Amino acid sequence: AQKVTQTQTSISVMEKTTVTMDCVYETRDSSYFLFWYKQTASGEIVFLIRQDSYKKENATEGHYSLNFQKPKSSIGLIITATQIEDSAVYFCAMRGTEGADRLTFGKGTQLIIQP
């Protein structure tokens, strides 16, 4: 069974700084896909960035990047030059390639950007 764990419940940082959110996962699949989503205050779930397990290079997308450490089953999200509108709940998720088609989410990390 897949499991995704986000231990940071809430993080507060100053605007324009860099923040890292942690995520560890468990899976028996040899190939899998890791995602980060953002949930805005309205409830909207927005896809941010993904990492395919077979790729060694860390994914980047705008001011989002990933720190993928496969031996540690870890996929951290890094946001640089944070803005007030980055305040949201961030979810880590994993999708395997074997068995049932399932995208498993962590419990989320609330990010608060202070001016």
Add this chain to the structure above:
Amino acid sequence: AQTIHQWPVAEIKAVGSPLSLGCTIKGKSSPNLYWYWQATGGTLQQLFYSITVGQVESVVQLNLSASRPKDDQFILSTEKLLLSHSGFYLCAWTGGNSAETLYFGSGTRLTVL
């Protein structure tokens, strides 16, 4: 571009009453469709998924059922609502490849009183 529309935006229902939520996706043929549920302040829990018309797989039922009557439509329903059904329901889609990203609709907020 693909668009996904969920209806209704919000519902307030009485315990024991029936429920039907829907989503429609445009601009994508033969999508995989998913239903997720989120309790207030909680994580997203996958309920059902469907890879084709008439075929629905249950992940966690929660006394709910799902149907896919058309290629572009996914319905979530129950005949008797429970208080525990309150929450945020999200429909999502992806292409048929397991490598693809899931994209979510804007959700339906359900309050059961």
